[in-house]
Amino acid sequence: MIDGAHFLGVSRSISGKTWRARHDQGRNIAAIVERHGVPEILARVLAGRGIDPEAVQAFLNPTLRELMPKPDAVVDMLAGADRIARAIRQAEQIAIIGDYDVDGMTSTALLTRFLRGAGAEPLVHIPDRVDEGYGPSRMAVETLRARGAAVLITVDCGTMAHEVLAYATSLGLDVVVVDHHQAAEELPSVRAVINPNRMDDLSGLGYLAAVGVTLMLVAAVARVLRNSGHFARCAEPDLLRWLDLVALGTVCDVVPLVGLNRAYVNQGLKVMARRVSPGLACLADCARLKRRPDTHAAGFILGPRINAAGRLGQSMLGLRLLTTDDPVEAAHLSQMLETLNRQRQDMELAAFETAAMDADLQLEADPDLPLLVVAGQGWHVGVLGLIAARLKERFNRPAIAIGDAPGTGLAIGSGRSVAGVDLGKLVHAAHAAGVIVKGGGHAMAAGLTLAADRVDALREFLVGESRRQGHAQSAPELVLDGALSAGAAQMELVELLERAGPYGPGNPPPLFAFPGHRFAYADLAGKDHVRCTLRSRDGTEIKAIAFRSLGSPLGEMILSMRDRPAHVAGRLVVDDWNGGRRAQLLIEDAAVEIG
16 A cells, blocks of 8 residues: 555655555554553554543533633733723723624624623724734724723734834723734733733643633633622623634634644534524625534535625625624624635636646746736735635645736735745734734745735745755655545545544645546536545445546546546545435545556
8 A cells, every 4th residue: 555655656646646555553542442441443543643542632622611721821811801890890981892703793793792791892903814914903903992992902903013002002992912923022011912922921721712711811801800800790701602702713713633622623513503603693694604513514615605795895794694693683794705705716716727827937037036016907805715725725835816906006916835844924024024024924824915025025035045954855645544445435434523523734634546447427516626425446436526637637538537436535424415415525635556
């Protein structure tokens, strides 16, 4: 099965990847089987992710009780909680400025729901992606202050907004920043900067999404209010019923599913399955999501629909959906988001075709290019991150997509990175060097603004900086957990593997190769997917789909190799279309069988 370091002898797949097996963990596999009585294949998955035998039960059953730290673990958490609690007790007007992505909207929704439950009705502002851009603006601060705000909370933004928050303070606002983005040594001079990624924070919680930090904050505020006797006048909010928001924001922000995040997502998906939130329940119905929600459903079905509102300049729709308890309003808002998502998909596909051709030309000129920067006129700012993500997936290197901002002389960019390349640091370096007007982000994603005529200068700087930091382009790999046949890929196996979830960054889903299978059927699905049926040598079959593969080498191979043997790799999921419940393969890669 393994030729040297090459699994199934695949040194270069149709996607240009080398296949290899996960590191041999034979001793740990045997110890996990013996100590915990789990099947060998589950033990193999656990050991392959570095889970020691003594840590298996905690990993399989992550709980908030065991993993939630004390509030004082994060710098400024107590200061921020005290100020917010005082504002609630004294009926001061609280305002919130949140980001327009899913993490920002779920953070804002969670904070809004908590404040309402504690007896405070906040003023809420989500910036317009096109007109305002990321983070707090002077106009937003002025408007909220004029409406009576005394305390301003920024969520999923604010760490780098020194000038605007200094202005907010000068207007008399007490500001609490709740964020998780990378921080410089100098922080805004405000009441509290609650960010586990600030340089002086030793909590080790830098992997949290903003919504995870927000849950810690509202728990700390609830504790202060409880100790002060506030909840003798009103019922204490049940924070656990909003874990679906925490799970959704955590998954969609693509942060590592380790530690506390595993408990957030594991418990939050259970709340989501109970359809506690009318908004998320209606959104799932609009998306025809019938199965029990998992990380794939959160990240690729529900999240994009909420994101569509922010991407197309109507982010308050997403927030209204996440904060409403009215099923009729939830159904109406869900349908609006569904329509916006279809518009977003059309814009994304059209722009990506141009972006991919530009990327191909760049790589023809320099095959070792460590980073891609593409730009196009007319690209909507709301789809730039999606274009960058597709480029990253196709070409296995960081990518930044840049669109123009008509009438401003500026251009706006959004980037996505690969493991081992901290894109946020590269963007900060570009800002420090004066190449861009502003920018920020974290290791895997970043945004920036620059003069429209500086795109080539940005490309030259980032490529040079990447090479200076040793980010040489390496051959991409696909790491596999083993080999299966279509006959072995049954629902029992899928359900067994789900025990080691939730899967995502930091806990990658198990990938299996299906050697020597044939594409018994293949066709288009939706706008850019390819679906097929794999048939093993003994005649058993499994349904499969390769998402967003139309026009790619993988998609063309599936459509053209009818009844020819190939090695196919992917992850197993549940397919419950039309009320059924069967195993399905999500295809990641394929290679022609040799010999």
